[in-house]
Amino acid sequence: MRLVVNPNQGTPGLVVLPASGFRRAKAAIMAWPGYAPTPLADLPDIALEAGVAAVRYKDESGRFGLGSFKALGGGYAVERLVAAACGALPVFTTATDGNHGRAVAWGARRFGARCVVFVHDGVSQGRVDAIAAYGAEIRREGETYDDSVRACTETAAREGWQVVSDTSWPGYTAVPIDVMQGYRLMADEAADAWEGAPPTHVFIQAGVGGVAAAVSVQMRARFTPHPALVVVEPERAACLLESCLAGRKVGVGGGLQTVMAGLACGEPSLLAWQELERAASAFMAIPDAVVAPAMRRLAGLGIVAGESGVAGLAALLLAAGDAVALRALGLEAESRVLLFGTEGATDAAVYAGMVG
Numbered sequence: 001m002r003l004v005v006n007p008n009q010g011t012p013g014l015v016v017l018p019a020s021g022f023r024r025a026k027a028a029i030m031a032w033p034g035y036a037p038t039p040l041a042d043l044p045d046i047a048l049e050a051g052v053a054a055v056r057y058k059d060e061s062g063r064f065g066l067g068s069f070k071a072l073g074g075g076y077a078v079e080r081l082v083a084a085a086c087g088a089l090p091v092f093t094t095a096t097d098g099n100h101g102r103a104v105a106w107g108a109r110r111f112g113a114r115c116v117v118f119v120h121d122g123v124s125q126g127r128v129d130a131i132a133a134y135g136a137e138i139r140r141e142g143e144t145y146d147d148s149v150r151a152c153t154e155t156a157a158r159e160g161w162q163v164v165s166d167t168s169w170p171g172y173t174a175v176p177i178d179v180m181q182g183y184r185l186m187a188d189e190a191a192d193a194w195e196g197a198p199p200t201h202v203f204i205q206a207g208v209g210g211v212a213a214a215v216s217v218q219m220r221a222r223f224t225p226h227p228a229l230v231v232v233e234p235e236r237a238a239c240l241l242e243s244c245l246a247g248r249k250v251g252v253g254g255g256l257q258t259v260m261a262g263l264a265c266g267e268p269s270l271l272a273w274q275e276l277e278r279a280a281s282a283f284m285a286i287p288d289a290v291v292a293p294a295m296r297r298l299a300g301l302g303i304v305a306g307e308s309g310v311a312g313l314a315a316l317l318l319a320a321g322d323a324v325a326l327r328a329l330g331l332e333a334e335s336r337v338l339l340f341g342t343e344g345a346t347d348a349a350v351y352a353g354m355v356g
């Protein structure tokens with residue numbers, strides 16, 4: 001593993017996600033049919049193993065039947081765009097590692113809109129089929145998530161389609177802000193369900209960093225003192241950790257191969273970086289080898305967690321076995337840790353192959 005403590009934590013900066021936008025997102029999503037908060041599980045055995053006082057796990061596997069928290073973001077952003085549309089609905093399009101595409105396809109189907117989803121070569125057939133099941137047209141372009149983002153934006157510009165991206169870049173921020181405001185509801189529910197003294201640490205996995213930034217903002221809004229935020233990435237796609245080291249937003253190249261399919265992103269989201277560069281306590285990059293054991297550990301407790309969903313737990317267990325990491329993160333016997341299980345078995349065949 002690699003661990004970088006953020007030297008800029010606590011530096012004042014931009015308000016990336018205004019409170020009013022979250023209030024609007026929360027009211028809208030809570031009015032959707034089938035809305036219910038996802039459970040927050042207490043994991044005392046894992047707390048014992050990690051040598052901390054409490055570990056709680058927010059289990060997103062049941063979110064709107066989509067298997068991940070992503071419905072909160074993509075689904076909400078589509079709803080906002082539909083409300084703003086004059087006349088005919090636009091064609092919605094996005095690039096995805098799997099879960100965001102499913103959320104946008106689901107959101108578009110709610111309104112009977114056409115949806116085109118770009119996937120790269122590494123997206124499993126099971127995940128592609130799940131997106132197509134919501135009526136979206138699939139286009140396979142490029143070798144990585146970042147390639148498919150480019151293919152999506154170029155095609156959208158040519159065809160006049162509406163991009164619903166979970167990542168942001170200069171000049172494209174309004175839609176990803178809505179996506180991230182939707183994600184905040186997951187963290188808000190966790191804060192509602194949290195009992196006793198507030199969490200001291202939050203481990204949250206990152207691809208482009210959108211959900212980590214949303215969790216960061218909401219944890220600050222709900223808990224004082226603010227919990228330490230540990231951002232976890234796959235070691236071959238650690239663009240936020242590298243950005244922290246570089247002191248500015250940088251991308252990482254290569255094939256980004258990792259079993260943590262939802263986290264295989266080489267370019268941080270601009271908005272996410274603006275939040276995390278000053279709010280994250282530390283960035284961790286973890287190897288693939290720790291993922292299947294973490295999935296099996298949760299399966300043994302009756303929790304179904306996918307490859308990307310367990311990254312935070314895997315990072316906690318790695319840190320717990322390393323005296324330097326424990327010290328650097330300030331993890332001790334009194335610590336209370338909040339984990340976000342961001343997905344369930346979003347590809348049943350991959351899950352069965354890893355868990356048995």
Ligand SMILES: Cc1ncc(COP(=O)(O)O)c(C=O)c1O
Binds near residue numbers: 099
């Ligand atoms: C299950 C899961 N967890 C975490 C993430 C990371 O989200 P973000 O790209 O906003 O960092 C993703 C992204 O697709 C995901 O699918």
